[in-house]
Amino acid sequence: MWSFSNIANNIHAWLGNNFNPTMTLVIEMVLAGVAVIGLFAGLGLVLVIMERKVSAWMQIRLGPNRVGPKGMLQSLADTIKLIVKEGLTPDGADKFLFNLAPFIAMIVAMLLMAPIAFAKDFQLWDLNIGVLFVSAVSSIMVISILMAGWASNNKYSLMGAMRSGAQIVSYELSAGLSILTIVVLSGSLSVSDIIYSQADGWWIFKGHIPVLIAFVTFIIAVTAETNRAPFDLAEAESELTAGFHTEYSGMKFALFFLAEYVNVFIVCAIGATLFLGGWMPFHIGSWEGFNQVMDYIPSSIWFFGKTFFLIFVIMWFRWTFPRLRIDQLLNLEWKYLLPISMINLLIVTAMAILKWHF
Amino acid sequence: MFEEVGTTPEGDMIINVGPQHPATHGVLHLVITLNGETIKKVEPHLGYIHRSIEKMCESLSYRQFIYVTSRMDYLSAHMNNHACAMCVEKGLQVEIPPRAQVIRVLMSELTRIASHELWWGAMAMDLGAFTPFFHAFRERESINDIMEETCGARLTMNYMVPGGVMHDLHPNFQQRVKAFMKLYKKKIHEYDEMVTGNIIFQNRMKNVGVLSANDAISYGCTGPTARGSGVSSDIRKLYPYEIYNTLEFDEVLETGGDSFARYMVRIREMQQSIRIIEQLIDNIPEGDFQTKTKAVLKLPKGEFYSRVETARGELGVYIVSEGGTTPYRIKFRSPGFSNLSVLNHISKGSKLGDLVAMMGTLDLVIPDIDR
Amino acid sequence: MTNEELKIKLAEILPSAIIEDGNEWIEIAIEPGEWLQSAKQLRKKEALQFNFLFCLTCIDWKTHLTMVYHLRSTIFHYNIVVKAKLDRDKPEIESVSNIWRTAEFHEREVFEMFGVNFLNHPDLRLLILPDGWEGKNPLRKDFEDPINMIRL
Numbered sequence: 061m062w063s064f065s066n067i068a069n070n071i072h073a074w075l076g077n078n079f080n081p082t083m084t085l086v087i088e089m090v091l092a093g094v095a096v097i098g099l100f101a102g103l104g105l106v107l108v109i110m111e112r113k114v115s116a117w118m119q120i121r122l123g124p125n126r127v128g129p130k131g132m133l134q135s136l137a138d139t140i141k142l143i144v145k146e147g148l149t150p151d152g153a154d155k156f157l158f159n160l161a162p163f164i165a166m167i168v169a170m171l172l173m174a175p176i177a178f179a180k181d182f183q184l185w186d187l188n189i190g191v192l193f194v195s196a197v198s199s200i201m202v203i204s205i206l207m208a209g210w211a212s213n214n215k216y217s218l219m220g221a222m223r224s225g226a227q228i229v230s231y232e233l234s235a236g237l238s239i240l241t242i243v244v245l246s247g248s249l250s251v252s253d254i255i256y257s258q259a260d261g262w263w264i265f266k267g268h269i270p271v272l273i274a275f276v277t278f279i280i281a282v283t284a285e286t287n288r289a290p291f292d293l294a295e296a297e298s299e300l301t302a303g304f305h306t307e308y309s310g311m312k313f314a315l316f317f318l319a320e321y322v323n324v325f326i327v328c329a330i331g332a333t334l335f336l337g338g339w340m341p342f343h344i345g346s347w348e349g350f351n352q353v354m355d356y357i358p359s360s361i362w363f364f365g366k367t368f369f370l371i372f373v374i375m376w377f378r379w380t381f382p383r384l385r386i387d388q389l390l391n392l393e394w395k396y397l398l399p400i401s402m403i404n405l406l407i408v409t410a411m412a413i414l415k416w417h418f
Numbered sequence: 419m420f421e422e423v424g425t426t427p428e429g430d431m432i433i434n435v436g437p438q439h440p441a442t443h444g445v446l447h448l449v450i451t452l453n454g455e456t457i458k459k460v461e462p463h464l465g466y467i468h469r470s471i472e473k474m475c476e477s478l479s480y481r482q483f484i485y486v487t488s489r490m491d492y493l494s495a496h497m498n499n500h501a502c503a504m505c506v507e508k509g510l511q512v513e514i515p516p517r518a519q520v521i522r523v524l525m526s527e528l529t530r531i532a533s534h535e536l537w538w539g540a541m542a543m544d545l546g547a548f549t550p551f552f553h554a555f556r557e558r559e560s561i562n563d564i565m566e567e568t569c570g571a572r573l574t575m576n577y578m579v580p581g582g583v584m585h586d587l588h589p590n591f592q593q594r595v596k597a598f599m600k601l602y603k604k605k606i607h608e609y610d611e612m613v614t615g616n617i618i619f620q621n622r623m624k625n626v627g628v629l630s631a632n633d634a635i636s637y638g639c640t641g642p643t644a645r646g647s648g649v650s651s652d653i654r655k656l657y658p659y660e661i662y663n664t665l666e667f668d669e670v671l672e673t674g675g676d677s678f679a680r681y682m683v684r685i686r687e688m689q690q691s692i693r694i695i696e697q698l699i700d701n702i703p704e705g706d707f708q709t710k711t712k713a714v715l716k717l718p719k720g721e722f723y724s725r726v727e728t729a730r731g732e733l734g735v736y737i738v739s740e741g742g743t744t745p746y747r748i749k750f751r752s753p754g755f756s757n758l759s760v761l762n763h764i765s766k767g768s769k770l771g772d773l774v775a776m777m778g779t780l781d782l783v784i785p786d787i788d789r
Numbered sequence: 790m791t792n793e794e795l796k797i798k799l800a801e802i803l804p805s806a807i808i809e810d811g812n813e814w815i816e817i818a819i820e821p822g823e824w825l826q827s828a829k830q831l832r833k834k835e836a837l838q839f840n841f842l843f844c845l846t847c848i849d850w851k852t853h854l855t856m857v858y859h860l861r862s863t864i865f866h867y868n869i870v871v872k873a874k875l876d877r878d879k880p881e882i883e884s885v886s887n888i889w890r891t892a893e894f895h896e897r898e899v900f901e902m903f904g905v906n907f908l909n910h911p912d913l914r915l916l917i918l919p920d921g922w923e924g925k926n927p928l929r930k931d932f933e934d935p936i937n938m939i940r941l
Contacts, residue, residue: 383546
């Protein structure tokens with residue numbers, strides 16, 4: 061059957077036959093790097109056009125409809141425009157940090173792609189602490205935002221960066237705690253183990269209400285972590301003009317922009333992996349007939365379907381909710397989400413020990 | 419001056435909001451003193467769009483100056499023209515025909531709805547919800563089409579002239595207004611679902627920018643800003659003009675005094691305007707739409723003051739005449755100017771994010787403030 | 790209360806003012822020196838309570854300036870007009886921004902447009918004109934700006 065893992069294995073075998081082992085490794089690494097960059101750019105384009113179409117649909121308008129069929133090439137045209145645009149650096153800015161910040165944002169987004177399983181047995185790096193890796197690396201994102209805000213030498217940028225710092229540090233907690241519920245249930249930090257533990261049903265169905273609570277907390281927390289509305293205080297267009305990237309233009313702005321979208325993809329991919337079974341088809345217990353029919357749908361379609369569903373949910377938030385205020389945002393985390401997810405984790409742990417889940 | 423430099427001697431940060439800023443909807447410049455995110459002082463700097471309309475009017479004839487006033491509060495252009503026309507009529511002592519009166523009231527109320535629609539969308543956008551803007555424009559567009567058909571313009575109508583209105587209504591007018599009202603009634607529930615009932619929105623609005631009734635009076639607030647604080651200030655009720663005293667409608671009052679009360683006043687006012695239009699749309703009297711006046715108008719020596727309720731509050735027109743063909747001095751008492759002066763008072767101690775909520779619910783239109 | 794009764798009430802508290810029927814409302818002419826005292830009386834007096842200053846402006850009569858205050862009571866709904874004649878070369882009047890807060894902005898506007906000096910105003914600075922404006926006050930009759938002004 062056609063699948064990503066077969067293609068990868070074929071390439072590996074062909075390289076192994078034609079080159080020596082060191083060369084094979086180097087070529088494979090280059091290939092993986094190119095694939096990640098390609099995916100990074102490709103995802104950016106797809107998600108931007110998707111966001112614009114989704115928002116247009118919600119706002120009773122057509123959205124981009126001039127470039128390419130149904131406007132599908134609009135974001136490509138935008139990218140070309142951003143590439144040829146002059147990248148300004150303000151006079152008072154700290155030039156080194158100012159130019160470094162967008163690259164850190166991009167590198168973080170790329171690093172996060174490493175442990176994600178895009179299809180059955182198709183993963184860049186199945187490291188045994190995959191979930192921990194994702195939580196750890198995604199916190200570096202805040203450094204690039206703080207760097208951008210501070211180095212811009214602009215008060216709006218600085219305020220946006222400070223808001224973002226407070227926000228990401230806070231919401232990291234409940235995101236981490238809701239990830240932990242699944243780790244407790246599946247007994248592993250490895251992404252592939254977590255997916256295989258859902259072979260007889262996704263955690264969101266197997267784990268009763270506590271996992272549902274963890275899922276909702278997770279979605280709220282990652283929306284905040286990726287600075288998406290209604291938690292887009294770091295950008296807060298009407299208050300801070302554009303927040304931390306006020307002073308950025310051209311390709312440096314585009315990198316922030318792409319990194320934001322790729323981050324959305326990644327957190328949704330993690331959400332889909334943990335709660336909705338990743339590439340695992342929809343299985344019901346040991347009902348063999350049904351499970352086999354589901355298995356006919358390729359695993360990559362399952363993965364991307366679930367991920368894009370979650371992305372749609374996050375876009376839906378963005379286009380329907382007003383923005384929270386900074387104190388309300390922190391109240392929500394520290395007074396509601398954090399206590400709820402702590403108690404929830406306790407319940408899930410008890411559930412895991414007593415084997416109350418399916 | 420330290421204003422442009424960055425910090426006060428006490429170490430508070432100073433931020434210039436505007437003249438170009440997404441939330442000021444024009445060229446308003448606010449110098450904000452911030453302690454962290456908390457506002458200590460808001461100082462408006464005006465004049466970026468000051469055209470000195472008052473001075474300009476001194477060299478324009480009584481027919482000409484009305485056209486300039488459409489450019490003051492461009493969202494209630496009809497009401498601006500209406501106030502000026504009424505003031506000139508007061509001086510000339512002209513009665514205007516009943517048909518013209520009804521047309522004036524109908525147009526004013528349609529403008530009020532259009533203005534509140536725009537405010538609703540723009541205010542939701544300030545709070546970060548983009549979608550309502552487009553939904554508001556859907557309804558507003560059909561009002562603009564009605565205006566375009568009858569007045570020939572969508573924003574600066576210049577439709578009301580001394581003695582009545584400029585043209586008769588377009589034959590389609592009644593039918594299109596009815597179609598608009600049908601659309602509006604069908605869609606009104608979306609407003610509540612999308613914005614009013616939203617918990618985030620309510621948290622952003624409630625207890626934000628609280629203005630007490632006494633302060634509202636002292637600061638000269640009028641219109642929905644004052645009525646949100648429970649101050650009865652509807653000129654249509656207090657000092658009725660045209661045919662408003664024969665119509666059935668309620669003065670909308672809320673007692674909260676916060677941004678949410680001001681919001682609710684405007685939302686409910688739209689429904690009252692619909693009520694007025696419903697009473698009039700089938701009862702437009704036949705007859706002249708204009709009283710014949712002389713080609714060159716001359717007001718007798720004296721002072722004339724007229725006021726109307728625009729979408730933003732009380733607009734006063736004060737004409738001092740020396741008996742010539744041009745006003746000797748003209749003063750526009752614009753609602754926005756007084757409403758803006760309250761901003762510093764109500765924003766003290768709130769967060770920066772609240773400022774946009776307050777500016778949104780004060781409904782600032784910058785050309786109205788600067789004139 | 791009819792106009793006549795109102796006139797009697799006003800005459801009681803403003804003995805030195807000239808009270809007459811205007812075009813629309815009662816017009817009171819007062820001396821600038823007495824204005825602050827009279828304003829306090831108009832605002833505080835139980836039976837009057839003119840708590841709403843809805844229009845504040847100035848007129849340049851070429852020989853003198855006239856300050857015009859339009860007052861209204863939100864409780865009794867009377868309107869009155871108060872006028873004070875000022876010297877054109879050195880116009881000075883007491884600020885009423887402590888009595889009606891709205892006067893603060895309106896007086897700043899009159900200050901820059903007509904050059905009236907409001908005594909004891911908390912913050913008498915340019916509001917509309919650009920910082921560092923030098924030259925005549927734009928709304929005075931002898932103001933000329935050959936570049937920006939269009940005469941018909």
